[in-house]
Amino acid sequence: MKLLLIEDDAATAAYVVKGLREEGHTVDHLADGRDALVQAMSGAYDLLIVDRMLPGLDGLSLVRSLRSAKVEAPVIFLTAVGGVDDRIEGLQAGADDYLVKPFAFGELSARIAALARRAPQAVPETVLSAGDLKMDLIARKVTREGVEIDLLPREFQLLEHLLRRKGRVQTRTMLLEAVWDLNFDPQTNVVETHISRLRAKVDKPFERELIRTVRGAGYRIEA
Numbered sequence: 001m002k003l004l005l006i007e008d009d010a011a012t013a014a015y016v017v018k019g020l021r022e023e024g025h026t027v028d029h030l031a032d033g034r035d036a037l038v039q040a041m042s043g044a045y046d047l048l049i050v051d052r053m054l055p056g057l058d059g060l061s062l063v064r065s066l067r068s069a070k071v072e073a074p075v076i077f078l079t080a081v082g083g084v085d086d087r088i089e090g091l092q093a094g095a096d097d098y099l100v101k102p103f104a105f106g107e108l109s110a111r112i113a114a115l116a117r118r119a120p121q122a123v124p125e126t127v128l129s130a131g132d133l134k135m136d137l138i139a140r141k142v143t144r145e146g147v148e149i150d151l152l153p154r155e156f157q158l159l160e161h162l163l164r165r166k167g168r169v170q171t172r173t174m175l176l177e178a179v180w181d182l183n184f185d186p187q188t189n190v191v192e193t194h195i196s197r198l199r200a201k202v203d204k205p206f207e208r209e210l211i212r213t214v215r216g217a218g219y220r221i222e223a
Contacts, residue, residue, distance in 0.1 A: 002044060004045045006029075006033065006059070008032070037065055048076070053080070063093045076112065077095045078099050132145050144206055147205075173185070195211065
Protein backbone atom coordinates (compact mmCIF):
# COMPACT_ATOMS: atom_id res chain seq x y z
CA MET A 1 0.00 0.00 0.00
CA LYS A 2 1.00 3.62 -0.46
CA LEU A 3 0.69 5.34 2.90
CA LEU A 4 1.02 8.93 4.12
CA LEU A 5 2.16 9.42 7.72
CA ILE A 6 1.40 12.87 9.14
CA GLU A 7 3.33 13.10 12.39
CA ASP A 8 5.42 15.94 13.84
CA ASP A 9 7.32 13.88 16.44
CA ALA A 10 10.52 12.82 14.69
CA ALA A 11 11.18 9.73 16.83
CA THR A 12 7.65 8.37 16.42
CA ALA A 13 7.72 9.08 12.69
CA ALA A 14 11.05 7.30 12.19
CA TYR A 15 9.80 4.27 14.14
CA VAL A 16 6.55 3.99 12.19
CA VAL A 17 8.11 4.63 8.78
CA LYS A 18 10.81 2.00 9.39
CA GLY A 19 8.29 -0.61 10.49
CA LEU A 20 5.86 0.00 7.63
CA ARG A 21 8.59 -0.04 4.99
CA GLU A 22 9.91 -3.32 6.39
CA GLU A 23 6.41 -4.72 5.79
CA GLY A 24 6.64 -3.70 2.14
CA HIS A 25 4.58 -0.51 2.18
CA THR A 26 5.54 2.68 0.39
CA VAL A 27 5.49 5.44 3.01
CA ASP A 28 5.70 9.22 2.69
CA HIS A 29 6.06 11.34 5.81
CA LEU A 30 5.11 14.96 6.48
CA ALA A 31 5.20 16.87 9.77
CA ASP A 32 3.10 19.93 8.89
CA GLY A 33 -0.69 19.75 8.61
CA ARG A 34 -1.01 22.27 5.78
CA ASP A 35 1.66 20.57 3.69
CA ALA A 36 0.00 17.24 4.35
CA LEU A 37 -3.41 18.53 3.24
CA VAL A 38 -1.99 19.57 -0.14
CA GLN A 39 -0.21 16.23 -0.54
CA ALA A 40 -3.21 14.15 0.51
CA MET A 41 -5.50 16.05 -1.88
CA SER A 42 -3.65 14.36 -4.73
CA GLY A 43 -5.62 11.19 -4.04
CA ALA A 44 -2.44 9.16 -4.42
CA TYR A 45 -2.60 7.34 -1.07
CA ASP A 46 -4.32 4.13 -0.01
CA LEU A 47 -4.39 5.13 3.66
CA LEU A 48 -3.44 8.06 5.91
CA ILE A 49 -2.04 7.90 9.45
CA VAL A 50 -2.66 11.24 11.16
CA ASP A 51 -1.61 12.79 14.46
CA ARG A 52 -4.13 15.22 15.95
CA MET A 53 -1.68 17.82 17.31
CA LEU A 54 0.12 19.16 14.25
CA PRO A 55 1.73 22.48 13.30
CA GLY A 56 0.12 24.44 10.48
CA LEU A 57 -3.22 22.63 10.57
CA ASP A 58 -4.50 20.29 13.27
CA GLY A 59 -5.41 16.71 12.42
CA LEU A 60 -9.16 17.11 12.93
CA SER A 61 -9.34 20.06 10.51
CA LEU A 62 -7.14 18.21 8.04
CA VAL A 63 -9.41 15.16 7.96
CA ARG A 64 -12.58 17.26 7.76
CA SER A 65 -11.11 19.15 4.79
CA LEU A 66 -10.22 15.90 3.02
CA ARG A 67 -13.69 14.48 3.50
CA SER A 68 -15.26 17.72 2.26
CA ALA A 69 -13.10 17.42 -0.86
CA LYS A 70 -14.30 13.81 -1.37
CA VAL A 71 -10.91 12.27 -0.63
CA GLU A 72 -12.02 8.86 0.64
CA ALA A 73 -8.77 7.15 1.61
CA PRO A 74 -9.10 5.47 5.04
CA VAL A 75 -7.70 7.49 7.95
CA ILE A 76 -6.26 6.24 11.24
CA PHE A 77 -5.69 8.79 13.97
CA LEU A 78 -2.47 7.96 15.85
CA THR A 79 -2.40 10.36 18.77
CA ALA A 80 -1.81 10.93 22.47
CA VAL A 81 -5.22 12.61 22.71
CA GLY A 82 -7.14 9.60 23.89
CA GLY A 83 -10.22 10.46 25.92
CA VAL A 84 -13.57 8.96 24.99
CA ASP A 85 -14.88 12.31 23.75
CA ASP A 86 -11.66 12.81 21.74
CA ARG A 87 -12.07 9.44 20.03
CA ILE A 88 -15.69 10.20 19.22
CA GLU A 89 -14.70 13.60 17.82
CA GLY A 90 -12.02 12.01 15.64
CA LEU A 91 -14.37 9.42 14.19
CA GLN A 92 -17.07 12.02 13.60
CA ALA A 93 -14.52 14.16 11.73
CA GLY A 94 -14.18 11.36 9.18
CA ALA A 95 -11.52 9.00 10.53
CA ASP A 96 -12.01 5.25 10.15
CA ASP A 97 -10.00 4.20 13.20
CA TYR A 98 -8.36 5.71 16.28
CA LEU A 99 -5.21 4.44 18.01
CA VAL A 100 -3.87 6.07 21.17
CA LYS A 101 -0.17 6.56 21.98
CA PRO A 102 1.75 4.81 23.41
CA PHE A 103 0.93 2.02 21.00
CA ALA A 104 2.26 -1.34 19.81
CA PHE A 105 3.44 -1.33 16.21
CA GLY A 106 1.84 -4.75 15.70
CA GLU A 107 -1.56 -3.30 16.53
CA LEU A 108 -1.08 -0.40 14.11
CA SER A 109 -0.08 -2.89 11.40
CA ALA A 110 -3.13 -5.06 12.11
CA ARG A 111 -5.47 -2.06 11.95
CA ILE A 112 -4.00 -1.00 8.60
CA ALA A 113 -4.52 -4.53 7.26
CA ALA A 114 -8.11 -4.56 8.54
CA LEU A 115 -8.92 -1.29 6.80
CA ALA A 116 -7.31 -2.56 3.60
CA ARG A 117 -9.57 -5.64 3.66
CA ARG A 118 -12.61 -3.46 4.29
CA ALA A 119 -11.91 -1.03 1.45
CA PRO A 120 -14.18 -1.60 -1.58
CA GLN A 121 -12.49 -2.82 -4.71
CA ALA A 122 -13.02 -0.09 -7.24
CA VAL A 123 -13.95 -0.98 -10.80
CA PRO A 124 -11.17 0.39 -13.02
CA GLU A 125 -12.25 3.36 -15.09
CA THR A 126 -11.86 2.96 -18.84
CA VAL A 127 -13.15 6.39 -19.87
CA LEU A 128 -12.25 9.68 -18.21
CA SER A 129 -14.02 12.93 -18.99
CA ALA A 130 -14.29 16.63 -18.19
CA GLY A 131 -17.11 18.45 -19.94
CA ASP A 132 -16.93 17.58 -23.63
CA LEU A 133 -13.40 16.18 -23.32
CA LYS A 134 -13.21 12.37 -23.27
CA MET A 135 -10.26 10.02 -22.86
CA ASP A 136 -10.64 6.33 -23.74
CA LEU A 137 -7.91 4.55 -21.78
CA ILE A 138 -8.28 1.27 -23.68
CA ALA A 139 -8.22 2.73 -27.17
CA ARG A 140 -5.70 5.43 -26.04
CA LYS A 141 -7.90 7.98 -27.76
CA VAL A 142 -8.79 11.56 -26.75
CA THR A 143 -11.67 13.50 -28.26
CA ARG A 144 -13.35 16.84 -27.68
CA GLU A 145 -16.68 17.73 -29.25
CA GLY A 146 -16.20 14.48 -31.17
CA VAL A 147 -12.93 15.68 -32.70
CA GLU A 148 -9.97 13.37 -32.12
CA ILE A 149 -6.92 15.01 -30.52
CA ASP A 150 -3.49 13.60 -31.29
CA LEU A 151 -1.33 13.51 -28.15
CA LEU A 152 2.23 12.37 -27.60
CA PRO A 153 2.67 9.67 -24.90
CA ARG A 154 3.83 12.11 -22.20
CA GLU A 155 1.03 14.54 -23.04
CA PHE A 156 -1.47 11.69 -22.76
CA GLN A 157 -0.02 10.70 -19.37
CA LEU A 158 -0.17 14.28 -18.09
CA LEU A 159 -3.76 14.74 -19.24
CA GLU A 160 -4.75 11.39 -17.69
CA HIS A 161 -3.27 12.46 -14.36
CA LEU A 162 -5.21 15.74 -14.42
CA LEU A 163 -8.46 14.05 -15.47
CA ARG A 164 -8.24 11.48 -12.68
CA ARG A 165 -8.02 14.40 -10.24
CA LYS A 166 -10.32 16.87 -11.99
CA GLY A 167 -11.28 19.84 -9.91
CA ARG A 168 -8.26 19.36 -7.62
CA VAL A 169 -5.09 21.44 -7.85
CA GLN A 170 -1.95 19.53 -8.86
CA THR A 171 1.30 21.20 -7.92
CA ARG A 172 4.41 21.20 -10.07
CA THR A 173 6.02 18.74 -7.62
CA MET A 174 3.05 16.36 -7.82
CA LEU A 175 3.19 16.39 -11.61
CA LEU A 176 6.95 15.82 -11.69
CA GLU A 177 6.56 12.79 -9.40
CA ALA A 178 3.51 11.30 -11.13
CA VAL A 179 4.32 11.91 -14.80
CA TRP A 180 8.12 12.09 -14.90
CA ASP A 181 8.88 9.93 -11.82
CA LEU A 182 11.13 12.67 -10.43
CA ASN A 183 11.38 13.02 -6.66
CA PHE A 184 13.41 16.21 -6.93
CA ASP A 185 13.09 19.50 -8.77
CA PRO A 186 15.34 19.38 -11.87
CA GLN A 187 15.02 23.18 -12.25
CA THR A 188 13.63 22.92 -15.76
CA ASN A 189 10.36 24.11 -17.26
CA VAL A 190 9.33 20.63 -18.42
CA VAL A 191 5.94 20.85 -16.66
CA GLU A 192 5.17 24.32 -18.01
CA THR A 193 6.21 23.28 -21.52
CA HIS A 194 3.95 20.23 -21.55
CA ILE A 195 1.02 22.13 -20.04
CA SER A 196 1.42 24.71 -22.82
CA ARG A 197 1.43 21.97 -25.48
CA LEU A 198 -1.64 20.35 -23.94
CA ARG A 199 -3.51 23.64 -23.96
CA ALA A 200 -2.65 24.21 -27.60
CA LYS A 201 -4.30 20.90 -28.47
CA VAL A 202 -7.06 20.52 -25.87
CA ASP A 203 -8.16 24.12 -25.22
CA LYS A 204 -7.19 26.59 -27.95
CA PRO A 205 -9.23 25.08 -30.81
CA PHE A 206 -12.35 25.09 -28.61
CA GLU A 207 -14.51 27.69 -26.95
CA ARG A 208 -14.15 26.70 -23.27
CA GLU A 209 -10.84 26.49 -21.42
CA LEU A 210 -10.53 23.34 -19.32
CA ILE A 211 -6.91 23.43 -18.09
CA ARG A 212 -6.54 26.22 -15.55
CA THR A 213 -3.52 27.72 -13.82
CA VAL A 214 -4.08 28.30 -10.10
CA ARG A 215 -1.78 31.18 -9.31
CA GLY A 216 0.97 30.26 -6.86
CA ALA A 217 -0.31 26.68 -6.52
CA GLY A 218 -0.35 24.65 -9.74
CA TYR A 219 -2.83 23.40 -12.33
CA ARG A 220 -6.24 21.78 -12.41
CA ILE A 221 -8.66 20.60 -15.01
CA GLU A 222 -12.21 21.86 -14.66
CA ALA A 223 -14.80 19.31 -13.56
